[in-house]
Amino acid sequence: MTKIDQLLTKRDSAKVGGGQQKIEIQHSKGKMTARERIAYLLDTDTFQEINSFVAHRAHMFGMDKSQPMTDGVVTGWGKIDGRTIYVYAQDFTVLGGSLGEAHGMKIARVMQMAAQNGAPVIGLNDSGGARIQEGVDSLAAYGEIFYQNTQASGVVPQISVIMGPCAGGAVYSPAITDFIFMVEKSANMFITGPQVVKAVTFEDVDAESLGGAKAHTSKSGVADFSATTENEVLNQVKALLAFIPDNNLSSAPFRATADDRARLTPKVQEIIPENPGKPYDIHAVIKEVMDDGQFMEVAAKYAPNVVVGFAHLNGQSVGIVANQPFYQAGVLDINGSDKGARFIRFCDAFHIPLITFVDTPGFLPGVDQEHGGIIRHGAKMIYAYAEATVPKISIILRKAYGGAYIVMSSKHLRGDINFALPNAEIAVMGPEGAVNIVFRKEIQAAGDAESARQQYIDEYREELANPYVAASRGYIDDVILPEECRQKLIQALEVNQQKKVGTPARKHGNIPL
Ligand code: HXC
Numbered sequence: 001m002t003k004i005d006q007l008l009t010k011r012d013s014a015k016v017g018g019g020q021q022k023i024e025i026q027h028s029k030g031k032m033t034a035r036e037r038i039a040y041l042l043d044t045d046t047f048q049e050i051n052s053f054v055a056h057r058a059h060m061f062g063m064d065k066s067q068p069m070t071d072g073v074v075t076g077w078g079k080i081d082g083r084t085i086y087v088y089a090q091d092f093t094v095l096g097g098s099l100g101e102a103h104g105m106k107i108a109r110v111m112q113m114a115a116q117n118g119a120p121v122i123g124l125n126d127s128g129g130a131r132i133q134e135g136v137d138s139l140a141a142y143g144e145i146f147y148q149n150t151q152a153s154g155v156v157p158q159i160s161v162i163m164g165p166c167a168g169g170a171v172y173s174p175a176i177t178d179f180i181f182m183v184e185k186s187a188n189m190f191i192t193g194p195q196v197v198k199a200v201t202f203e204d205v206d207a208e209s210l211g212g213a214k215a216h217t218s219k220s221g222v223a224d225f226s227a228t229t230e231n232e233v234l235n236q237v238k239a240l241l242a243f244i245p246d247n248n249l250s251s252a253p254f255r256a257t258a259d260d261r262a263r264l265t266p267k268v269q270e271i272i273p274e275n276p277g278k279p280y281d282i283h284a285v286i287k288e289v290m291d292d293g294q295f296m297e298v299a300a301k302y303a304p305n306v307v308v309g310f311a312h313l314n315g316q317s318v319g320i321v322a323n324q325p326f327y328q329a330g331v332l333d334i335n336g337s338d339k340g341a342r343f344i345r346f347c348d349a350f351h352i353p354l355i356t357f358v359d360t361p362g363f364l365p366g367v368d369q370e371h372g373g374i375i376r377h378g379a380k381m382i383y384a385y386a387e388a389t390v391p392k393i394s395i396i397l398r399k400a401y402g403g404a405y406i407v408m409s410s411k412h413l414r415g416d417i418n419f420a421l422p423n424a425e426i427a428v429m430g431p432e433g434a435v436n437i438v439f440r441k442e443i444q445a446a447g448d449a450e451s452a453r454q455q456y457i458d459e460y461r462e463e464l465a466n467p468y469v470a471a472s473r474g475y476i477d478d479v480i481l482p483e484e485c486r487q488k489l490i491q492a493l494e495v496n497q498q499k500k501v502g503t504p505a506r507k508h509g510n511i512p513l
Pocket of ligand 1: 128169
C-alpha cells in the first residue's frame with residue numbers, strides 16, 4: 001500500500017464512524033450521522049475536519065482492543081452563508097458518542113479556536129455522556145469544556161443543538177452556551193434519567209416527559225428552540241445566525257430590504273384596543289413595524305408574557321423585548337424576568353441594539369411569586385437593562401405601571417430614546433387600584449360609591465395616567481402616532497449607531513442570580 005493509499009484508507013475509516021450497522025441503527029431512529037448533520041448545516045464542501053486521527057488512550061475494560069478514529073466526535077470549521085463557523089458533532093455510532101479524554105480535548109480545541117479567531121461555535125450533541133471506561137479522565141474533559149464555554153461566553157456566540165441523549169453533567173456545557181436547540185422526541189436533557197428519578201423520588205416519568213424538547217422549551221426554559229426534524233432544527237440554527245455577529249467586536253450582518261424606512265404602520269392603532277383591559281397579540285405589532293413582517297422569536301413557549309427575539313429594522317439586526325398583553329396581561333413574573341434579562345445580556349454582549357415595546361400592568365402579585373423570589377428575579381431585568389450599553393429604544397404602547405415602567409428600558413435606566421403612544425398610561429399603578437387607596441374614604445362617604453369611584457378613575461386617568469406628565473419631565477422624548485412607529489424607531493436607531501458610554505472600572509458586576 002502506498003503512503004497515499006494509506007492516507008485514503010484512514011480517511012475512509014474515519015468517515016464510516018462506528019460502521020455501517022451502527023449507521024443503520026442511527027438512521028432507523030430518524031437520526032442523521034454526525035457527518036450528515038455537518039454536511040446539512042454547512043455550505044456545500046466547506047467543511048475542513050481536524051483531528052480525525054485522534055484516538056483514545058484508554059486501556060482498561062478492553063478499550064485497548066479498539067481505537068476508532070475521531071474518538072466519537074467530528075470537529076472542524078466551515079461556512080454558513082459564507083461566514084466561518086466552528087463546529088463539533090458527536091458521533092453516536094462510535095462508542096455511543098461518549099465523551100472521554102481525547103473526545104473532550106477535541107471539543108475544547110475547536111472552542112478555543114473559535115474564540116481566538118472570532119467565529120461562532122456550534123455543538124451538535126448526541127452522546128451517552130461521560131465515557132464510563134475512562135473514569136475521571138472523562139470528567140476532567142467535561143470540566144475543560146465547561147471552562148472553555150465560560151471563557152468564550154460573550155466573546156463568540158455559542159450554540160448547542162441537542163440531537164440525542166444529553167445526560168448527567170453533560171448538560172452543563174449546553175447550559176453555559178447562548179442558545180439551545182432540541183429535536184422533538186429524539187433529544188433529551190436531564191441531570192438524572194427516569195430510573196434514578198424513580199429510585200430517589202418514586203416519580204414515574206419517561207425520558208421525553210422528563211427532559212424532552214417540550215419540557216425544556218415550555219416548562220424549564222432550558223431550551224430556546226425546537227422542531228420535529230433534525231433538518232428543521234438545523235435550519236433554525238442557520239436562521240438565527242443571520243441576526244448575530246461573528247464575535248463581540250464585530251456587527252451582525254446587514255440584511256438588505258425593500259421595506260421602506262418611512263413606511264407608515266397604521267395597523268398598530270387597529271391592533272391595540274383603546275380599552276386598557278382588553279388583550280391583544282404583541283406579535284402583530286412587532287410584525288407590523290419590523291422589516292418585511294419578520295420576527296424570529298426566542299423561547300416562544302416559555303414565559304409567553306414576555307416576548308423576546310430578533311428582527312431587522314431598515315436592514316439592521318435588533319433584539320426585541322416586549323410585554324405580551326395576550327398572556328397574563330403582559331405581567332412581569334419570575335420566569336419572564338429571567339427570560340428577558342438573559343436575552344438583553346446576550347444582545348448587549350454582541351452589540352445588538354434593543355427595541356422595547358411596553359404594555360404591562362406591573363409585576364405579578366402572589367405568594368408563589370414572592371416566595372419564589374420575584375424580588376431577585378425581577379432585579380435581573382433592572383440590572384440587565386441598566387448595564388446594557390447598546391442603543392436602547394422603547395415605545396410605551398399602553399400601560400406602563402409601577403416598577404415595570406422603570407424596568408422596561410426607561411430613561412432612568414438610561415434608555416436612549418423613549419417614545420410613547422398617545423394612549424400610554426404611565427403611573428405608579430392603574431387607576432382602579434390607585435383610587436381605591438387614595439380616595440377610599442371619599443368613595444365610602446359618597447352617596448353613590450360606584451359613580452364616585454368612576455369619577456375619581458376618570459380624573460386619575462386624565463391627570464396622571466397619560467404620557468404627557470412623563471413627557472413634561474423629559475422621561476419620554478416624544479409622543480408619537482401609532483403609524484409613525486417604524487420610521488421613528490429607524491431614526492432613533494440611526495442616531496444612536498455610534499453610541500459610546502463608559503462603564504465603571506471593576507472586575508465584573510454581581511447580577512442577582
Ligand atoms: C461508554 C457508552 C456510554 C457511556 C453508551 N455507550 N453510553 N459507552 N460510556 N456513557 C455505548 C454503549 O455501551 C453501546 O456500545 C453504544 O454506546 C450505544 O449505546 P446503546 O445503549 O446501545 O444505545 P441506546 O439503546 O440508544 O441507549 C443510549 C443511552 C444509553 C440512553 C445513551 O446508552 C445509556 O443510558 N447510556 C449511559 C448514559 C449515562 O448514564 N451516562 C453517564 C451520564 S453521567 P456498543 O459497543 O454496544 O455499541 C455523566 C457525567 C458527566 O455523563 C459529568 C460531567 C461533569
